[in-house]
Amino acid sequence: MPRTIPRVDGDRLLRRLLELGRIGAIEGTTGCCRLALTDADRDGRDLVRARMDELGLDVEVDGIGNVVATMPHPSGRAPVMTGSHIDTVATGGRYDGNLGVLAGLEVIETVMTEGIELARPLAVAWFTDEEGARFAPDMLGSLVYVGGMPIEEALQITDRDGASVGAELDRIGYRGTAPIPGRAPHAFVELHIEQGPVLEDAGLRIGAVEGVQGISWTELTLTGRSCHAGTTPMRLRRDPGVVASRVNLFVRELTGRLGGTQVGTCGVIAPTPNLVNVVPSTVTMTVDLRNTDDAVLTDAEDELAEFVARAAADEGVEVAARSLARFAPVEFDRRVVDLVATVADDHGLDHRRMPSGAGHDAQMFARICPTAMIFTPSVDGISHNVDELTHPADLEAGANVLLDVMLRLAETEFA
Numbered sequence: 001m002p003r004t005i006p007r008v009d010g011d012r013l014l015r016r017l018l019e020l021g022r023i024g025a026i027e028g029t030t031g032c033c034r035l036a037l038t039d040a041d042r043d044g045r046d047l048v049r050a051r052m053d054e055l056g057l058d059v060e061v062d063g064i065g066n067v068v069a070t071m072p073h074p075s076g077r078a079p080v081m082t083g084s085h086i087d088t089v090a091t092g093g094r095y096d097g098n099l100g101v102l103a104g105l106e107v108i109e110t111v112m113t114e115g116i117e118l119a120r121p122l123a124v125a126w127f128t129d130e131e132g133a134r135f136a137p138d139m140l141g142s143l144v145y146v147g148g149m150p151i152e153e154a155l156q157i158t159d160r161d162g163a164s165v166g167a168e169l170d171r172i173g174y175r176g177t178a179p180i181p182g183r184a185p186h187a188f189v190e191l192h193i194e195q196g197p198v199l200e201d202a203g204l205r206i207g208a209v210e211g212v213q214g215i216s217w218t219e220l221t222l223t224g225r226s227c228h229a230g231t232t233p234m235r236l237r238r239d240p241g242v243v244a245s246r247v248n249l250f251v252r253e254l255t256g257r258l259g260g261t262q263v264g265t266c267g268v269i270a271p272t273p274n275l276v277n278v279v280p281s282t283v284t285m286t287v288d289l290r291n292t293d294d295a296v297l298t299d300a301e302d303e304l305a306e307f308v309a310r311a312a313a314d315e316g317v318e319v320a321a322r323s324l325a326r327f328a329p330v331e332f333d334r335r336v337v338d339l340v341a342t343v344a345d346d347h348g349l350d351h352r353r354m355p356s357g358a359g360h361d362a363q364m365f366a367r368i369c370p371t372a373m374i375f376t377p378s379v380d381g382i383s384h385n386v387d388e389l390t391h392p393a394d395l396e397a398g399a400n401v402l403l404d405v406m407l408r409l410a411e412t413e414f415a
């Protein structure tokens with residue numbers, strides 16, 4: 001007797017995504033801005049929390065504002081957990097993170113509505129500050145959940161204006177009391193948009209994600225001397241802007257030379273006072289380096305540090321470097337990756353195994369339980385862009401794979 005595969009309500013999922021996407025909506029676009037722990041993030045949290053309460057889930061908020069909602073179950077056994085994030089970058093899309101949380105909610109609503117009996121409960125979570133765009137590092141909430149950073153340290157992290165994580169959690173009313181580190185789930189699986197071009201270019205529907213590449217974020221504060229743009233001879237200048245430009249060009253040359261999966265980005269280049277007729281006194285900039293090979297990533301970091309020191313010395317500029325994030329590459333559990341691929345096959349969805357170029361909360365859960373991810377295609381491979389788009393059929397297909405994977409994990413015992 002072939003197994004009947006339950007299905008999600010794709011229209012309901014899409015409605016929920018559009019509803020959440022209206023919070024922090026960026027006028028004239030389909031994007032949204034819900035930077036971590038801002039009022040918009042609070043409003044998005046409140047909306048998803050209300051959906052969890054409507055379902056009668058057991059909702060817990062921990063000390064860093066992570067929220068875990070578990071379906072009622074007589075066993076009290078560790079749940080199969082899914083989840084992601086609902087904070088966004090400042091020019092975010094509707095699907096990055098949000099899909100994983102709302103699809104998880106959709107999976108649980110489907111299971112409860114259809115009265116599907118399970119050996120253990122399912123849970124869906126969102127994790128604080130996954131983006132790291134306001135408070136570095138990224139994946140902050142899930143890192144704390146798995147015990148990767150003491151809560152005291154995380155609460156003291158500040159944004160560019162000096163606001164701390166702890167104070168902002170209090171301000172939006174999301175500093176909870178659930179224990180940290182959090183309970184290890186039986187298994188963790190995250191549905192996420194790919195955010196790159198691989199699946200779309202290959203005409204595939206599902207990615208069975210094998211791991212996440214290494215991430216290195218460095219903040220550089222370059223200090224020269226501000227002076228008049230018209231009266232100061234070039235030979236007397238100590239212009240941090242020139243150093244920042246050389247560093248940016250070096251990063252592009254370095255990635256070209258290293259090849260492979262090496263990528264590099266100078267996303268923040270902020271001169272002070274940022275005026276047309278003033279040679280900047282300081283420039284604050286960031287360098288984001290990533291690679292699937294940790295040894296090559298370390299070499300890239302060393303080369304960067306040497307170049308920055310040389311370029312600054314040439315210009316008489318001082319350098320202060322600060323690491324904002326450093327995560328080694330992560331490999332997911334082969335058994336869960338294989339299950340994602342098997343389910344994609346059973347659903348008749350063309351798929352491939354692949355690494356993740358972006359960081360995700362799942363990479364933290366890989367430290368404490370069998371973990372993997374499911375990718376759905378991104379149109380034109382873009383994300384962290386208001387035009388981010390994943391077609392409704394792919395959203396629904398991804399959620400159906402998530403449902404089936406979670407059901408099978410609930411019946412799987414890992415030796």
Ligand code: HGY
Pocket residue numbers: 130131132138139357358359360
């Ligand atoms: O930076 C990242 O990879 C993720 O979007 N936080």
Ligand code: MN
Pocket residue numbers: 085096097130192359360
């Ligand atoms: Mn994300």
Ligand code: MN
Pocket residue numbers: 089096131384
């Ligand atoms: Mn993101």
